[in-house]
Amino acid sequence: MDFESYDVLVVGGGLAGIRAAIAVVEANPRLKIGMVSKVYPMRSHTVSAEGGAAAVLRPEDSYETHAFDTIKGSDYLADQDVVEAFVREAPIEVIQMEHWGCPWSRDPDGKISARPFGGMTTWRTCFAADKTGFHMLHTVFQTSLKYPQIHRHDEAFVTKLLVDNGRCEGVIAVDMRSGRFEAITAKSVILATGGLGRVYAFTTNGNICTGDGMALAYRAGVGLKDMEMVQFHPTGLPFTGILITEAVRGEGGYLINKDGERFLKRYVPNKMELGPRDIISRAMVTEFEEGRGFEGPHGKFMHLDVRHLGEAVIDRKLPFMRELGREFVGIDIVKDPIPVRPVQHYMMGGVDADISGVTPVPGLYAAGECANVGLNGGNRLGSNSLSECLVFGAAAGRAAAEYSSSAKAVGTNPVAAMLKDETARIEAGYLDKKGGEERIGTIREEMQRDMDAGAGVFRTREGLEKLTKQLGALRERFTNIKIEDSSRTFNTELTAALELDFMLEVADTITYSALAREESRGAHARRDFSERDDAKFLKHTIAFRTDEIAPRLEYRDVRITNFKPQARTY
Amino acid sequence: MSAEADSTAHVATRVYKPAMGAGWWTRKRHYFLYMVREFTALPMAAWLLWFLIEIQRSGSVRTFRPGTSTAFVIFSFICLLFALYHSITFLSLAGVIIHAKVLDRPVPPRAIVLTMFGLWFVASIVIGAVLIGFGR
Amino acid sequence: MADKRITIRAARFDPEKDKAPHLQSYDIPFSDDSMVVLDALNYIKAHVDGSLSYRWSCRMGICGSCGMTVNGTPKLTCSAFLRDYWPRPVTVAPLTNFPVVRDLVVDMEDFMQKLKSVKPWIIRKREMPLGAGEHRQTMDQIDDFRQFSQCINCMLCYAACPVYGLDNKFLGPAAIALARRYNLDSRDQGTKIRLPVLAQADGVWECSFVGECSVVCPKGVDPAKAIQQTKLDTTLRFTLPYGNRE
Numbered sequence: 037m038d039f040e041s042y043d044v045l046v047v048g049g050g051l052a053g054i055r056a057a058i059a060v061v062e063a064n065p066r067l068k069i070g071m072v073s074k075v076y077p078m079r080s081h082t083v084s085a086e087g088g089a090a091a092v093l094r095p096e097d098s099y100e101t102h103a104f105d106t107i108k109g110s111d112y113l114a115d116q117d118v119v120e121a122f123v124r125e126a127p128i129e130v131i132q133m134e135h136w137g138c139p140w141s142r143d144p145d146g147k148i149s150a151r152p153f154g155g156m157t158t159w160r161t162c163f164a165a166d167k168t169g170f171h172m173l174h175t176v177f178q179t180s181l182k183y184p185q186i187h188r189h190d191e192a193f194v195t196k197l198l199v200d201n202g203r204c205e206g207v208i209a210v211d212m213r214s215g216r217f218e219a220i221t222a223k224s225v226i227l228a229t230g231g232l233g234r235v236y237a238f239t240t241n242g243n244i245c246t247g248d249g250m251a252l253a254y255r256a257g258v259g260l261k262d263m264e265m266v267q268f269h270p271t272g273l274p275f276t277g278i279l280i281t282e283a284v285r286g287e288g289g290y291l292i293n294k295d296g297e298r299f300l301k302r303y304v305p306n307k308m309e310l311g312p313r314d315i316i317s318r319a320m321v322t323e324f325e326e327g328r329g330f331e332g333p334h335g336k337f338m339h340l341d342v343r344h345l346g347e348a349v350i351d352r353k354l355p356f357m358r359e360l361g362r363e364f365v366g367i368d369i370v371k372d373p374i375p376v377r378p379v380q381h382y383m384m385g386g387v388d389a390d391i392s393g394v395t396p397v398p399g400l401y402a403a404g405e406c407a408n409v410g411l412n413g414g415n416r417l418g419s420n421s422l423s424e425c426l427v428f429g430a431a432a433g434r435a436a437a438e439y440s441s442s443a444k445a446v447g448t449n450p451v452a453a454m455l456k457d458e459t460a461r462i463e464a465g466y467l468d469k470k471g472g473e474e475r476i477g478t479i480r481e482e483m484q485r486d487m488d489a490g491a492g493v494f495r496t497r498e499g500l501e502k503l504t505k506q507l508g509a510l511r512e513r514f515t516n517i518k519i520e521d522s523s524r525t526f527n528t529e530l531t532a533a534l535e536l537d538f539m540l541e542v543a544d545t546i547t548y549s550a551l552a553r554e555e556s557r558g559a560h561a562r563r564d565f566s567e568r569d570d571a572k573f574l575k576h577t578i579a580f581r582t583d584e585i586a587p588r589l590e591y592r593d594v595r596i597t598n599f600k601p602q603a604r605t606y
Numbered sequence: 607m608s609a610e611a612d613s614t615a616h617v618a619t620r621v622y623k624p625a626m627g628a629g630w631w632t633r634k635r636h637y638f639l640y641m642v643r644e645f646t647a648l649p650m651a652a653w654l655l656w657f658l659i660e661i662q663r664s665g666s667v668r669t670f671r672p673g674t675s676t677a678f679v680i681f682s683f684i685c686l687l688f689a690l691y692h693s694i695t696f697l698s699l700a701g702v703i704i705h706a707k708v709l710d711r712p713v714p715p716r717a718i719v720l721t722m723f724g725l726w727f728v729a730s731i732v733i734g735a736v737l738i739g740f741g742r
Numbered sequence: 743m744a745d746k747r748i749t750i751r752a753a754r755f756d757p758e759k760d761k762a763p764h765l766q767s768y769d770i771p772f773s774d775d776s777m778v779v780l781d782a783l784n785y786i787k788a789h790v791d792g793s794l795s796y797r798w799s800c801r802m803g804i805c806g807s808c809g810m811t812v813n814g815t816p817k818l819t820c821s822a823f824l825r826d827y828w829p830r831p832v833t834v835a836p837l838t839n840f841p842v843v844r845d846l847v848v849d850m851e852d853f854m855q856k857l858k859s860v861k862p863w864i865i866r867k868r869e870m871p872l873g874a875g876e877h878r879q880t881m882d883q884i885d886d887f888r889q890f891s892q893c894i895n896c897m898l899c900y901a902a903c904p905v906y907g908l909d910n911k912f913l914g915p916a917a918i919a920l921a922r923r924y925n926l927d928s929r930d931q932g933t934k935i936r937l938p939v940l941a942q943a944d945g946v947w948e949c950s951f952v953g954e955c956s957v958v959c960p961k962g963v964d965p966a967k968a969i970q971q972t973k974l975d976t977t978l979r980f981t982l983p984y985g986n987r988e
Contacts, residue, residue, distance in 0.1 A: 075797075076850065078895050079805045134876040137864040137927060139884050139891055146878030170804055171891070178862040178920075190854075213843060214619045242799035275776050278802045333774075352881075363803065363821055364776070477788020521793035523756045525619065526844035529792040620757040621841035621849055626907045633814070637904060640952045699951070703970040 039451055042070035042187070043440040044433075045206060045222035047194050047249060049077030051169070051422065052404025052429035053228030054176040055129075056393075059433025061183045064441055070220060072189040072209055074244065074531065077177045081230055081242045082425065085169020086281035086356065088161035089133075089422035091126035093148060097158050099123045104599055106420060109155040109312050110384075110413025111558035111568065112601035113262065113576070113594055118391045118410040120597065122427050129426035130162050138175040139164050141353075151353075152286045154418045155312040155606070161419040166283050166356045172422060189220065193531050194248065196458050197225065197256045197400070198451060204256065204400035205446040208458045212531065215524025217462070219455040221448070223440040226393065226432050227253060227402040228425075231383040234535075235543045236492075237484035239380040240272055240279040249406040251538035253387040254545065258395045259578035259590065261408040263542070264550035264560045265384035267416055268317040268493050272379025274334035276364055280357060280376055282418040284342055285309035287353050291316070292339040292373065293328040299338075304606040311606045314415040314559040317378035321493045324377075332375065339373035346370075378493055382421060384412040384559065385546070388578055393432025399439065403432035410576070410595070414558015466530050472518030476529065479517065480536050483510050483543060491546055496563045500551040507547060508585055511540050545579040545587055552589050553577060570601050643695050646688040653685040697722045746772040748824055749831035750782050752794060755842050763842060765833065766791075772824055779819040779832060780808055783846075796846035803960060806896035810846050811835040816901035816958045837901040839910075853897055856913055859939050860921035865932025883928040890923035890968050892961040899955035899965050905948055912948040913939070915955035915965030922968040925975070933979075941976040949973075 044060045046053045049071055060069050073080070092102050102123040107114050130148065134140055140148040141163050153161040164171035180186055192209040198219065199205065206221035229249030233241025254260050270291070271280040285291070291309055293299045303319040304311030320338055323329055329336035342350060342357075347370045350358055354369070361369040386408035393401040393409065403409075404425045411424055483506075490503030514536065521529035555569035556562050574594050579587035631637040660678055664670040673679065700722040701715025747769055755763035768786045780798055787794045798808040801820040808819045813833050824832065840848035870877065899915035906912045921940055925933045940946050949969045956966040 075799060075807065076854070076895075079797075079799050079807045081800065081805075083805050083894075084800045084802060128872060131872050131876055135864070135870060135872065135929075137924070137929065139888070139927075140876070142879055142881050142884065144880070146880050148876050167804070170894070174891075178857075179864075181858045182861070182863050242801065242805060244799045275774070276801065360802065475789065476792060481788065518792075520791060521795070523758055523793070523844065525757050526795050526847050528795045529787075532787075532792075621843055622755055622757070622760075622762055623841045624838065626839075626904070630904055630907065634954070636954055636957060637952065640954075644950065699970070702964075702967045703974055 039206075039219045039221045039448060040070065040189075041206075041446065042220070042222040043067040044224050044226065044436045045070040045072065045220060046226045046228055047072055047207060047252075048080070048228035048230060048404070048406070049073030049075070049177070049188070049190075050080030050228060050230055050404065050425070051082040051173055051176060052425035052432075053077075053080075053226070054173075054180050055426050055429030056226050056228060056403055056433035056436070057186050058176065058180055058183065059430040060437040061185045063434045063437035065185060067185065067437060067440060069186045070189060070222060071186055072192045072194060072207065072220060074191060074193045074212070074248070076190050077180075077188070078174060079244070080173060081245050082169045082173040082422075084240070084242065084279065085172075085422055086166045086279060087153065087283040087286065088151060088163035088168045088419045089126070089130060089172070089426070090153065090156065090161050090417070090419040091130040091423055092123060092160055093127050093130065093162065094150065094158075094160070097160050101157055102126075102160060105156050106411070106417055107413070107599050108602075108604060109415055109417040110411075111314075111415055111604055112570070112574065112599075113265070113413030113558055115410030115413075115595040116597040116599055117595050121391055122411055122424070125427040125430075126423040129423065129430065133172060133175060133426070136175050136179045138171055141165060151283060152310060154282050154285065154310050154316070155307070156310075156417060156419070161283075161286065163283065166281050166354050169422060192218070193534065194252065195462060195534060196454075197252050198454055199256050199397065200447070200450045200454075203398045205451065208455055210462070210530070212526050212528075215527060217455060217459040219451050221446040221451055223443040223446065224399045224401060224436040226436050227387060227400070227406055228404045228429060228432075229406045231405040232539065232542050233380050233383070235483065235487050235539045235546070236380040237481070237488045238272070238277050240269060240277055241380070246535040246539050247383075247406075247542040248535065248538050249402065250387055251541045253395065253397075253400065253402065254541060254579075254581050256397055256400065257581070258397055258400065259388040259580050260542070260545045260587075261385060261388040261576050261578050262413070262549070263385035263545040263579055264553050264577060265412075265414050265558055266380060266491065266546060267313055267382040267384060267559050268378045269313055269381035270316040270320055270378050271340055271374075271376035272381070273360070273365060274332055274337050274375055274377055277379045278360060278364055279379070279381065280340060280360070280374055281354075282313070284340060284354060284357055284374070287342070287349065288345055289340050289342040290344075291320070291376075292341055293323050294330050295328055297328075299323050299328065307606040312415055312417060313381075314561070315606065317493050318561055320378050330375070335377060337375040337377040340376045341373040342369055343371065343373070382416055384408065384414065384416055385549070389432075391431065392435040393428055394435060399443070401432040401436050403428040408576075413594075414560060462530075462534075466519055466533055467522070467524070467527070469517075469519050472516050474513045474517045476517050476532050476536055479510050479513055480532075480539070483507065483536075483540060486510075487543055487546075491550055494561050494563050495550055497551065500547055503547045504544070504551065504586070507540060507544055511585065514540060544585055548586055549577045549579055549589065568604075574601065643692060646692040649685045649688045650692075653682065656681060693726065697726060746828070748772040748782065748828050750779075750786065751831055751833040752783070752786070752846065753835040753842075754794070754845050756844060763835070767831070772828055775825055777824045779810075779812055779817075779822040779824060779834060782824060782832070783819065783834065794846075795844050804894055806894035809837050809896040809898050809901070811838055811901065816898040818896060818898070818960050821960065837897060839901050839903070839907040840897070850897070852910065853895070853900060853914070853916070856917040857895070857920065859913070860917050861932060861936055861939075862920045862924055864924065864927065864930050865935055866929070867931050877929045879928055886928070887923045887926035890919045890926065890963060893919055893923075893963045893965075894961055896960065898958045898960060902954040902958040904952055904954070905950060909944075909948065911944040913945045915969065916963075918946055918949075918972055919963050919965040919968035922972050925972075937976060937979070940972055941980075946972045946976065
């Protein structure tokens with residue numbers, strides 16, 4: 037029996053995934069690389085990132101400051117050795133992107149420009165107008181087209197990781213176009229599947245951000261680390277949740293409450309609008325609760341005001357924001373304030389991986405938002421994640437290349453059996469399923485509303501316990517879903533069901549991890565435990581899958597090198 | 607392409623190829639105007655042929671008088687309208703096509719279009735003068 | 743609040759059962775003035791008919807997934823507001839000029855091939871080492887190609903182009919605009935290398951400047967401009983081979 041076989045297989049075609057694939061080619065051009073993605077790569081959610089990528093490029097900046105900003109921003113949950121390595125690699129990656137054609141905005145002398153950003157003590161966020169993710173993704177994707185070693189499987193949905201004798205040997209995927217189940221074997225697999233925003237109702241994330249890679253690794257026995265750390269971005273448009281970049285505040289925008297007050301002076305008086313995202317989101321919710329938010333048909337909101345910047349600055353630095361305002365809210369940000377409210381945006385938590393993307397399962401690597409390598413800890417600073425994708429995508433690529441260069445070939449007999457089993461599982465459970473009364477959309481929407489309420493910006497024990505029960509009930513109801521699409525050709529109801537299955541699983545890890553962390557740190561804010569507790573919780577939460585719904589939680593100490601945890605004020 | 611294990615999925619990957627249909631240009635105003643623009647080549651060619659026939663009919667180029675055939679005059683007028691339509695739409699696009707820089711600053715499209723119309727005007731005067739001069 | 747409703751007529755096609763696409767009508771609540779056609783499709787899939795298949799992701803007009811034909815015009819369904827059509831019914835069909843795989847999903851492989859064929863990456867005679875830092879580039883130099891770099895690969899331009907509809911071999915607006923983006927980038931030295939693909943009969947010369955591509959482009963890329971400029975550029979290179987940069 038023949039299967040498509042690669043030296044390295046990348047799952048996910050976003051910034052981290054494509055960067056990893058290119059890194060494999062550069063490390064060893066004789067390796068054969070597969071890239072499987074459930075969408076065409078230019079649709080990956082990297083494309084919607086706006087603000088910029090942080091890197092130490094200026095002489096007045098230093099690795100130490102970038103590292104300290106990141107560690108303090110993480111509320112000291114970051115592994116400091118990882119951060120220190122990251123800040124040294126990020127500038128190299130930014131230059132590499134420039135060489136590949138990324139249209140970084142420039143200073144008058146022609147060098148790459150930088151803008152101020154939340155939590156950064158100096159200007160180090162490199163940007164391409166306010167469409168940085170779009171330009172970066174298109175740059176790496178187009179660059180990847182010149183390497184014949186990279187073979188893409190576009191619109192193939194991975195349903196399971198192949199693990200044999202404790203070693204990861206590939207994936208099983210459904211080719212969406214034909215409906216065929218395929219086993220794609222590889223000596224090593226890199227997960228780069230992005231975040232899980234769609235477990236929440238109000239999110240900046242696109243439809244495809246359903247935590248697939250996290251669930252796949254979880255089911256393969258890998259722990260999911262710090263899942264309770266979910267980032268809420270302060271400025272999303274009401275109703276749609278479309279992201280209004282932090283760069284708006286970086287360029288000088290003000291956040292104003294109903295009383296016309298720049299209320300952040302009572303929360304982060306030194307940094308004001310450039311405080312870290314978790315603190316600002318909490319500030320906004322607190323203001324809402326105390327009656328100082330604007331009321332609208334789509335919930336409470338604040339005003340983000342850039343009128344004082346002037347049309348010239350806005351058109352040069354924030355043209356996409358002007359377009360979004362006009363298109364989706366019917367305002368001109370040159371003349372009107374922007375309505376904004378906190379919105380789920382990024383996942384600090386993810387697949388337990390180290391600085392080279394290595395997971396506890398040999399042959400399995402992870403990079404980008406789906407991984408937690410220890411960089412972002414309890415809260416990520418804006419513009420660190422685009423750099424994160426490049427640095428750790430490249431690192432995982434190199435590590436996987438080295439591993440695959442000396443790894444044994446994959447045995448096909450176990451693969452054939454696994455393919456047969458997985459095909460049977462999905463056909464029985466979904467494609468050939470008869471009956472069922474629950475609609476996928478209904479269960480999904482309830483999960484999303486429950487997560488927004490129970491695992492949002494502020495959490496309580498009662499809220500989280502209620503959420504665990506709600507999720508448990510939804511899991512039950514999920515076994516009773518009806519599938520109306522009997523076609524094998526491009527069956528998006530099947531993929532929606534598989535995604536919901538993944539989402540229910542990772543939602544549980546978020547909830548149980550949050551319940552167990554009885555402190556407030558970074559983005560995880562407990563009303564019943566409002567202080568940070570370094571004595572008990574200067575540790576990572578790692579959730580492992582069990583036969584029951586509740587995961588088994590383990591804890592691992594945070595690695596401290598040069599920066600002792602202090603009180604975190606801005 | 608990948609080989610796969612025996613799967614019970616028997617799948618048709620047939621696609622549906624839509625046919626364009628001959629009347630595609632009737633369905634949108636922009637397409638229709640485009641076809642009119644392209645169509646103007648036909649009356650121009652017809653006019654040239656008729657013109658040659660008129661010359662031949664009158665014996666020689668020297669004995670040719672355009673006024674002798676009113677049908678030809680009317681047709682010429684209609685073709686003039688077509689020619690003007692074609693020229694105006696074409697020259698209006700000059701600002702889009704021509705990408706010029708003077709002293710490192712891009713020339714605004716309006717300036718290019720106005721220049722083109724200006725040159726057209728001048729050329730028309732010159733050619734007209736020459737033809738009328740020879741006619742005398 | 744009055745219960746407003748709207749009718750969506752969506753094209754359905756299952757190659758396992760159907761010979762050709764047919765329209766299916768759905769009557770759904772029009773509950774919010776900010777709803778877009780994509781919201782309507784999502785409502786149908788979640789609450790009425792789970793078998794409706796279509797592509798979407800970012801819902802903010804940047805990923806390019808959700809291009810479909812809405813009442814005869816290629817549009818991104820995430821930015822086509824229902825209020826602009828209501829109370830008339832909205833017909834949603836797959837993008838024209840592409841083979842239909844299923845319902846509202848079209849085959850994109852031809853486009854992906856064409857994208858790759860123009861070599862959309864920085865080509866240099868000699869690579870600069872990373873240690874030398876960035877190539878110097880000014881904002882004015884970026885302005886030269888900025889507009890053509892905005893393409894989100896949504897393919898609305900191919901759907902609008904009657905030439906592509908009549909002759910599938912045409913390289914097409916987005917691919918040519920992307921080629922021009924690289925040709926104009928001051929860091930690139932690959933214009934000559936891209937020339938054969940652009941200057942061939944199925945390349946820029948197939949275009950007869952209908953201009954509809956630029957009309958439907960949701961990002962203002964103006965591919966028609968890129969194509970006509972490329973025609974001029976390739977002609978000048980042919981007639982005046984020494985008069986140009988690099």
